Amino acid sequence: MQFRCHGCGTTVDAAHALPFRCPQAGAGDDIDHVLIAEPPDQAFPSGAEQNPFLRYRTLLSPYRLARAASLSDAAWSEIVEELDAALVTVDGRGFRLTPMIEQKRLAAALGLKDSLWVKDETANVSGSHKARHLMGVMLYLRVLEIAKLPAGHALRKRRLAIASCGNAALAAAVIARAADWPLDVFIPPDAGAAVKQSLQNLGARITVCERRAGEAGDPCVLRFRESVAQGAIPFGVQGTENGLAVEGAHTLAFEMAEEFSRIGVVPDSLFVQVGGGALASALTQGFALACARGVLAKMPKVNAVQTASCAPLARAWNKLDGLDLAKAARHRSRFMWPWETTPASLASGILDDETYDWWAVVEGMRTSGGRPVVVDEDIIACARDLARRHTGIQASATGTAGLAGAMSLPGDQGSIALIFSGVER
Numbered sequence: 001m002q003f004r005c006h007g008c009g010t011t012v013d014a015a016h017a018l019p020f021r022c023p024q025a026g027a028g029d030d031i032d033h034v035l036i037a038e039p040p041d042q043a044f045p046s047g048a049e050q051n052p053f054l055r056y057r058t059l060l061s062p063y064r065l066a067r068a069a070s071l072s073d074a075a076w077s078e079i080v081e082e083l084d085a086a087l088v089t090v091d092g093r094g095f096r097l098t099p100m101i102e103q104k105r106l107a108a109a110l111g112l113k114d115s116l117w118v119k120d121e122t123a124n125v126s127g128s129h130k131a132r133h134l135m136g137v138m139l140y141l142r143v144l145e146i147a148k149l150p151a152g153h154a155l156r157k158r159r160l161a162i163a164s165c166g167n168a169a170l171a172a173a174v175i176a177r178a179a180d181w182p183l184d185v186f187i188p189p190d191a192g193a194a195v196k197q198s199l200q201n202l203g204a205r206i207t208v209c210e211r212r213a214g215e216a217g218d219p220c221v222l223r224f225r226e227s228v229a230q231g232a233i234p235f236g237v238q239g240t241e242n243g244l245a246v247e248g249a250h251t252l253a254f255e256m257a258e259e260f261s262r263i264g265v266v267p268d269s270l271f272v273q274v275g276g277g278a279l280a281s282a283l284t285q286g287f288a289l290a291c292a293r294g295v296l297a298k299m300p301k302v303n304a305v306q307t308a309s310c311a312p313l314a315r316a317w318n319k320l321d322g323l324d325l326a327k328a329a330r331h332r333s334r335f336m337w338p339w340e341t342t343p344a345s346l347a348s349g350i351l352d353d354e355t356y357d358w359w360a361v362v363e364g365m366r367t368s369g370g371r372p373v374v375v376d377e378d379i380i381a382c383a384r385d386l387a388r389r390h391t392g393i394q395a396s397a398t399g400t401a402g403l404a405g406a407m408s409l410p411g412d413q414g415s416i417a418l419i420f421s422g423v424e425r
């Protein structure tokens with residue numbers, strides 16, 4: 001099971017080394033390093049399992065690694081089901097296909113001519129789609145342990161680490177607890193008291209990261225990287241730090257593609273809220289895999305939504321101006337650098353100062369005919385309120401920011417797909 005860096009081409013054999021950060025990253029070469037699993041050659045699965053990590057297993061790299069390491073299909077099911085049972089104990093729920101429903105009242109309120117579909121991730125494990133990303137990583141770690149692969153040597157001596165104080169941190173804490181694996185969470189001094197309490201209840205060790213004199217960049221990310229350099233396992237949701245994290249959320253696109261196929265709808269546009277970019281990257285790749293296997297006739301146009309307060313992806317898009325993307329991957333800093341001003345928005349979960357997974361999202365927008373959409377604060381608030389009133393889904397303003405994007409583009413976008421995620425806490 002090989003992973004390949006989309007920037008420098010380095011390959012990593014996932015049985016022998018952890019395919020998380022590209023081994024060449026950090027060399028100061030200005031290349032955009034992200035490891036991606038070699039694409040599966042399997043057809044789209046047709047099983048009826050309700051757990052996405054069982055249903056779509058043949059398309060997931062940890063499963064392919066397990067089979068290559070001579071674990072049986074039943075052994076994979078056991079790994080998934082054991083973790084799932086532990087998730088039920090820790091979080092009251094395991095992974096199940098989440099609902100995607102046509103929202104006619106919301107479409108009418110917006111005056112849309114075509115259909116509007118919302119995939120509801122608020123009732124997913126830990127209350128957001130983030131758990132999908134991290135379940136993919138945990139399944140890989142479990143396969144290494146159970147198959148006794150070289151990359152798993154002394155694995156349990158290493159703690160998991162994440163820099164986040166929102167949905168990603170909560171997802172990491174729930175999954176780490178279910179797997180009985182110690183977790184360090186690096187948070188800013190102003191992290192919410194409720195999130196801190198939940199993390200502590202879940203047994204995570206919290207480190208509050210103050211800015212140190214003369215230090216540039218996010219102090220939480222800097223402390224996280226130091227901890228990884230000392231041996232911690234990167235358990236966050238940024239493809240640059242852990243390429244495998246993106247893949248778990250392919251399941252979200254697989255579920256959507258399969259449901260669209262079942263009901264005979266080909267969505268024209270997908271509006272997705274973008275912070276670090278892992279979600280949009282995963283959706284783009286997942287839809288592409290489903291389209292290549294004939295599940296959908298075409299990719300929806302991928303439109304990446306950011307707030308006006310922090311829009312590094314739109315900035316990169318404008319700088320690219322049609323440039324060859326392979327070239328752009330070798331000159332990252334010309335297109336992506338930290339947002340210069342301190343952002344503020346109701347959609348606080350998408351204020352990442354860099355779109356870490358920008359390259360894959362740009363590629364997805366280009367190939368699908370989509371574009372970045374930058375939305376003002378009043379539309380962010382309006383989208384959240386309309387979403388609650390007309391769908392009953394209690395998502396946060398971060399989690400309905402995709403709708404804000406759909407509302408702010410003029411003209412007819414055809415049938416629209418959205419993801420509401422991040423339950424209001």
Ligand SMILES: Cc1ncc(COP(=O)(O)O)c(C=O)c1O
Binds near residue numbers: 166237274352399
């Ligand atoms: C609810 C919700 N939706 C979307 C996102 C954006 O995801 P990404 O950072 O992968 O772009 C986040 C990120 O925190 C989130 O919490």
